[in-house]
Amino acid sequence: MKRISILTAAAAVGLLAATQAFAADPVKIGMITTLSGGGAGLGVDIRDGFQLALKQKGGKLGGVATELIVVDDARKVENAKQAATRMIKQDNVDVVTGIVWSNLAMAVVPSVTRAGKIYVSPNAGPSALAGKKCDKNYFNVAWQNDNLHEAMGQFVADKGFKNVYLLAPNYPAGKDALAGFKRFFKGNIAAEVYTKLGQVDYAAEIANLRAAKPDAVFFFLPGGMGVNFVKQYAQSGMTKEVPLYGPAFSFDEGILKAVGEAAVGTFNTSQYSHDLDNAANKAFAGAYMEAYGRKPSLYASQGYDAALLLDGAIAKVNGNVDDTDAFRAALKDADFNSVRGAFKFGPNQHPIQDIYVREVVKDGDAVTNKIVGKVFSDHGDAYAVDCKM
Amino acid sequence: MTLVLFLEQTLNGLQQGVMLFLMAAGLTLVFGIMHMINLAHGSLYMVGAYVAASVTLASGNFALGVLAAMAAAGITGMVVELIAFRRLYDRDHLDQVLATFGVILTFNEATKIIWGPQALFLSTPEILSSTLELIPGAPYPAYRLFIIAIGLIVGLGLRHLILNTRLGMLIRAGATHREMVGAMGVNIDRLFTIVFGIGAMLAGLAGAMAGPMLAIEVGMGEKILILTFVVIIIGGIGSVRGALVGAILVGLVDTYGRAFLPFILRSLMEPSAADSIGAAVSSVAIYLLMAMVLMWRPRGLFQAYGD
16 A cells, blocks of 8 residues: 555645636736635635726726736645746736735735735735835735724724633734734733634634633634634524624625624624725625625725726826836825725835724625724724835 | 533544544545545535535425435446546556546536535524533534434444445455455446445535535535545555544544643643644644554554455
8 A cells, every 4th residue: 555645645635726817918917816715705706806897997907908817826825826926927917916815925925026016915914014024016905914803802892891712713814813903902812712724613612612701702714714613603502602703804795695694793893895885885886796796895895996006006107017116106196996985005005094893784684794883094004113115 | 621621522523533434434445445546535525515505405405405415426426436437446546646636626617617616505404403411511513413423323334334244245355355256256346336336425425414514615525535534544544443433533633632732732831822832733633643653553553354
């Protein structure tokens, strides 16, 4: 029996990759995102948001014909790195975007910015890239990772909870999440639990959680992880005993569709919601619903905003994106109508924006998010001071 | 840490072990008897989960969904065996890895085409959605107890099948003396197809049972497959008893590691460091277990029937 080949076999399982390409010319944008596996919902939303903007503008950004190359990374670092190398060396793209997960972003973004390309992050905002390792070629149009968790820390503290149990996946954004929460929540932390990224069964964690008897749970589990956790939490009868709080990532529209009523009555924080009252969002939410038959999640709004940001900047430089200094300056101006309302870049090219709290409610048969208040106005991030650009 | 918590985590470990056993039983038979590495075993698990979800959602009957899942996975397994795997038995293991990896890609894409890229969801059947207070002070989900029961029933059933039936006798004989059994007039090809079908059916059952707990998504099979390989390596390739013991061992070690390691480390260092180091160490605990078992017994805990 060949044991070596068994192990090779098990390792070989990690090789999925699918590519899609769209033909056209001048401005080339490479999108590396997660379209298969447990994190697929997030990448699909980002891609769909971006493509909706591109379609609305007749396939042009800033009046220039735009080619979008979409590659699936299946949440694997190797796939993302490989795709980035090909985009930089072979496809010669002008801009790279799309990465969902912070561990992938940490592996890919520095090589993109070093190669002199612009990277616009529609999601991942690891603390390292916001602080010491910030780069003039790196723009984050979503948030710095800590932001939504900071808001929830504040909200949970305001609600009067004293003893909170924390749960997040063991990867850069998970660490950022709990750091962000603790920055604003000063009560007792019952435990800080890090689970494996992509973990599917949370029975052991839920049993420990019950035994620790906290007042509330703060959990950051995006995508399929959140679905599994909330379902299993409800199955164990805990929902009524210890309430769940989290960032929007743990309660996005995809997760709510899956967990249904088990999530009703919980609160989460977000910089975006499909029911935000501003003209840009009304137009976006309607068009998105019409195009894809579902409500836009925060991820979709971030993909859409990434396209609008590029659209504004490309227009400003008259399509001359090779003049990198001018293009960067134009991007930094952030001259576009974000669907989240007021938006500007801080000194580290991360957003300064408002953060809201949403309640999960029943809307007819569907379960969805509804804005109930604002936690922070013009909120920047804690790492900007470390950024020397 | 209390006794109640310990018992509850033991149930969790058992439940995880039982799910792994359903997967490992089929894989170890195919591996031990046909000497075939089948990476696509996880795809049959995925097929089971998807079919169970579709049938349950359409009919409103979970039991029907489970039966349909087993049938669908069993038939799919046999068809794939007839079309593709049959040609691979005499080939090198590397060829088998490549070919079955190709089958995974095919299944994943086909699943995306049929069911779409978004995950499907199944709620727990009404009758099992409550909790039972088996251990006082720790209400436990009835559904997870149900999984443990099903797993033990399947284990006993397989034992009976292998030890006490003609088919089981042929399986044992086919594993050790393949040519001889053929020479005695037994249709080995058909025997292999049947064994493959049984393994596939069990994978389908595992997928169906996982449905109400997990997101049903493309690629779900690969996650459990790696653990399944660990189980059969620990248990001894080809041994169903080894698969059961290995699966329960892996389930318990993984659960205890996740549940208690941070606690233990907390008494040694500051809490936040303990939490993150505990998480890191517990995620490799089962691989350490595998390494230790292989050092002690290089062929796994239980020898298969010859080989």
